[in-house]
Amino acid sequence: MTQFGTDVTSDDIIETLGFFDGWEERYKYIIDLGKELPPMDAAGKTEQNLVRGCQSQVWLVTREEGGKLYFTADSDAFIVKGLLAVVLAAYNGKSPAEVSAFDIDGYFEALNLLKHLSSTRGNGLKAMVQRIQAEASAR
Amino acid sequence: MTDFDVAAIRAQFPILRQEVNGHPLVYLDNAATTQKPESVINAIADYYRFDNSNVHRGAHALSDRATEKFEAARQKLAEFVNASSREQILWTRGTTEGVNLVAASWGASSLQAGDRVLVSAMEHHSNIVPWQMVAARVGATVEPIPVDALGCIDVEALAAMLDERVKMVAVGHVSNALGSINPIQAITTMVHDVGARVFIDAAQSVAHWPLDVQALDCDFLAFSAHKMFGPTGMGVLYGKRELLEAMPPYQGGGEMIESVSFAGTLYNKLPYKFEAGTPNIAGAIGLGAAVDFLQGLDRQAADAHEKALLAEAEAALQSLGGFRLVGRAREKVAVMSFVSDFAHPQDIGMILDQQGIAVRTGNHCAQPIMDQYGLPGTVRASFSLYNTADDISRLMAGLEKAKMFLA
Ligand SMILES: Cc1ncc(COP(=O)(O)O)c(C=O)c1O
Numbered sequence: 001m002t003q004f005g006t007d008v009t010s011d012d013i014i015e016t017l018g019f020f021d022g023w024e025e026r027y028k029y030i031i032d033l034g035k036e037l038p039p040m041d042a043a044g045k046t047e048q049n050l051v052r053g054c055q056s057q058v059w060l061v062t063r064e065e066g067g068k069l070y071f072t073a074d075s076d077a078f079i080v081k082g083l084l085a086v087v088l089a090a091y092n093g094k095s096p097a098e099v100s101a102f103d104i105d106g107y108f109e110a111l112n113l114l115k116h117l118s119s120t121r122g123n124g125l126k127a128m129v130q131r132i133q134a135e136a137s138a139r
Numbered sequence: 140m141t142d143f144d145v146a147a148i149r150a151q152f153p154i155l156r157q158e159v160n161g162h163p164l165v166y167l168d169n170a171a172t173t174q175k176p177e178s179v180i181n182a183i184a185d186y187y188r189f190d191n192s193n194v195h196r197g198a199h200a201l202s203d204r205a206t207e208k209f210e211a212a213r214q215k216l217a218e219f220v221n222a223s224s225r226e227q228i229l230w231t232r233g234t235t236e237g238v239n240l241v242a243a244s245w246g247a248s249s250l251q252a253g254d255r256v257l258v259s260a261m262e263h264h265s266n267i268v269p270w271q272m273v274a275a276r277v278g279a280t281v282e283p284i285p286v287d288a289l290g291c292i293d294v295e296a297l298a299a300m301l302d303e304r305v306k307m308v309a310v311g312h313v314s315n316a317l318g319s320i321n322p323i324q325a326i327t328t329m330v331h332d333v334g335a336r337v338f339i340d341a342a343q344s345v346a347h348w349p350l351d352v353q354a355l356d357c358d359f360l361a362f363s364a365h366k367m368f369g370p371t372g373m374g375v376l377y378g379k380r381e382l383l384e385a386m387p388p389y390q391g392g393g394e395m396i397e398s399v400s401f402a403g404t405l406y407n408k409l410p411y412k413f414e415a416g417t418p419n420i421a422g423a424i425g426l427g428a429a430v431d432f433l434q435g436l437d438r439q440a441a442d443a444h445e446k447a448l449l450a451e452a453e454a455a456l457q458s459l460g461g462f463r464l465v466g467r468a469r470e471k472v473a474v475m476s477f478v479s480d481f482a483h484p485q486d487i488g489m490i491l492d493q494q495g496i497a498v499r500t501g502n503h504c505a506q507p508i509m510d511q512y513g514l515p516g517t518v519r520a521s522f523s524l525y526n527t528a529d530d531i532s533r534l535m536a537g538l539e540k541a542k543m544f545l546a
Contacts (some may be wrong), residue, residue, distance in 0.1 A: 023493045027544065055501040055516055056486045076515060077483035078545055079490075084350070 002036035004085050005070075005092025013089050026112075027079065034052055035079030037088070040074040043119050051128045055079045062135045068093050069136060073128065083116055083125050084111035094095035104129055143437070143444040149525045151176040151432075162495030165533045169522035170315050170474055171499050172348060172365045175429075182428035185205060186256035186421045194420055195394065197409075209420050212427030213410070218428045220360070221351040222377050225411040226247060229383075230418050234342040235265040237361025238309070238375055240413065241338055242269035243357075244386045246307070246508075249336075252278030254306045257297070259321070260286040262509040266340045270309060284310070286508060290317040290466035292324060298328075301333045308335055312350075313343035316503040316517070317466025318449075318474030320344070327356050334381070342366055346433075347472050347522070348442055352377050364422060369429030373422030383409055384476045391417040441524040445473035448522045453530045461542055465517050473522035476503075482545035484518045490541040496534055 002008050005060045013033075020026045044061045051058040056077035063070045070092055073084040088109055091099050117126055149155055152174045157164050166174060183241040186208070192201035194209045210225075213474045217225040231237045248270075250256070252414055255271045260283040270281045285302065292310065301308075313320050327337045336358040339352060345362040352360050359382070364373035373420035378386075388395055388406055392415035397405035452475050456462050467477045479487060501516040502509040511520045520534055 024540075024544075027490070027493065031544065057515070077485045079486050080483075082238055 001038045002085075003092070004033075004037065004088040005080075005090075005094070008033070008036075008085075008089050010090040010107055013086055016105070017111050028084035030086065031078050032082070033085035034075075034078055034083075037074070037081060037085045038072060044072060045074065045086045051124050051131055058084065058127055058128050060131055062132070064139065067095055069096060069099055069132075069139075071120075071132065075124070078113060080124065081106075082103040083113070084128065086111065086113070087125070087129060087132070096136040099132065143440040143524075144388075145525065145527050148436075149527070151178070152525055153177060154221075155178070155525065159495040159497070160493050162533075165415055165496040165530045165537075166496045166518040167522060167526065167530065167534060168499050169346075169523035170318075170343060170366070170503075170519065171409070172371070173368050173523050174525070175219055175368055175370070175425075176432050178432055179425050179428045181224060183370060183421050183425040186424045191420075193417055194301050200503050200508055204406065205420055208427075209418070210424050211451070212423040212430075215427045215430050216375055219350075219434075220375075220377055221353050223353060224380065227380055227383060229375055229376040229378070229413045231361070231374040231376050231411045232372055233363035233365070234263075234340055234361045235269075235363075237359075237376035238266050238340065239269045241361075241378070241391045243360050244413075245336075245382065245390045246270070246273035248385075248387055249278065250274070250277045250279045250306055253304060254526070255300075255302075255304045256281045256307045256309065257280075257284050257300060257304070257305055258309045258344075259284045259292050259311065260511060261290065261292075261316060261319070262309070263315055263340065264504045264506070266309050266311060266338075267507070269308070279306075281534075283507065284308075286511070288512075290314060290319040290468045290508075292319075292321050292326070294322060294329075294522070297326065298329055301329060301335070303333060305330070305333060305505075307337045307338060307341065308409045309338040309345065311340040313341075313347070313472050313474075314505070315343045316505040316508055316519070317468065317476050318343075318471040319466055319468035320434055320470040320472060323357070324355060328339070331356070331492045336406040341471065343474075345444065346480075347437060358382055364426040364429060367426075367429055368432055370422050370425040373419050373426050375426075380409070383413070386413075388412050388415070391418045394418070436524070444524055445526075448526055448528070448531060449473040451528065452522070452534065454522065455531060455535045456538070459538055461546060462538065465512065465514065473526075475520045476517040478514060478517050479542070479545075481542065484516045487518050487538070487541045490544055491534070491537045494533070494540065495536045498534075 016119040048057045058075045061072040075116050108117045154174045180225045190204045192205040192252045194206040196202050214225045285296045330337050339357045339360040341362040346367040360377045365371040395415040484500040499519045
């Protein structure tokens, strides 16, 4: 399993996705990232941790350690799970202030994935990012 | 395939001539909304270009012209569904408003504590929630009519549910999630036998074959213009005259009144009693043009074309392997709902979208039936008369690719 945020950072993802021209390679890579996401155990998949998306289910568990935030996330859809890995690469192991300051739209724009962050996509990604940001600003 | 001239039909739909994500668009989300032919687009544009004015205000030529076209559209719709008078055609925003109007007006004035409203277990949320809202207010209940594993209403179970406390049975003519065509004629007869009323949600049938409200003998019937090649924000509610006459107004405002004073206000006659405020004039005219479009077709040939597409698509899907059809009613419109054994419906929808293929994924606003089937949702390809065998080939190639990616 890969630790997103340390083994794979947001810069790594920007760089790797930059190599690919076609959507197929890009999507394959994203799906593979999802497969590397550390698993969330069944105990984490509670109603409380469920992020309401329209179609697929997304769960998020937040943990704070030594002033840094760590997230575990899971989804029942592969592509969304890959996109979760992309998000966690940006947020994991950062302080609440760093999480708040991170320009997530700019990041997704650089990845050419911005449309997935739109709330109309109904993939729960937007809602998850909002929850992470809320967790950060509540601390 | 039939000899239906699909190329000539397609040529009337400008939106279909575009690329999406670098591929020619394959539009298979027709149950969500159909595309609009040039004639409908022009009718709306021409209305704004030449005739725009408020209706029923008289006093000048433009208003007369707008009123004439607006009311001619109503007459056209009355004939389209074979209503006995144009006064029974109420303009709405769509099917959803039709249900809400009947639930709020008829429901609040006719339902009492202990009464029962029955809806099928595969209804669209818009034919469930408005009934739940009024039921909660008056102390009535809303109960599901069982639907079997194939996606058919269990008519015997319905018969067993019917008693004198049942006051309304609200069912879809066709399921948007599964495509099943429901036996509404038989249902209506059974329901009338216990003295209850029938509401037909015709959102998914209206584009497919001619409706005849008198032959169906339904008490209410609603549909949306946008699912029958007309504009969004427009719909029709048909009701039996004696019911509409007895029902209180739904919303108050201009147009719906005869006279207003602080001593007491008199309501307008049908259909205006239910049409408060400036109506969607362009919408009505656009809907009229959509009716003209449909009437100009050989509708039997169009229906046969769609059914042939469905048969071809279902056979092709099954030979791909890894996919399972959801909704196997013998009588279906051209809606193919399915799941895969290797990925979430949303994954498949995203991979198809990348290839310029538009389908719907999710619970299709019919969560109860998805829950019953234990599914997070389905992928739904819904065909219209402008779809082609080539669209099916593209869909199958797209699904092959999804399998390669995700399986
Ligand atoms: C069966 C059914 N009923 C009702 C509706 C609601 O229609 P509208 O959103 O146009 O009001 C739809 C549309 O999705 C439908 O498919």
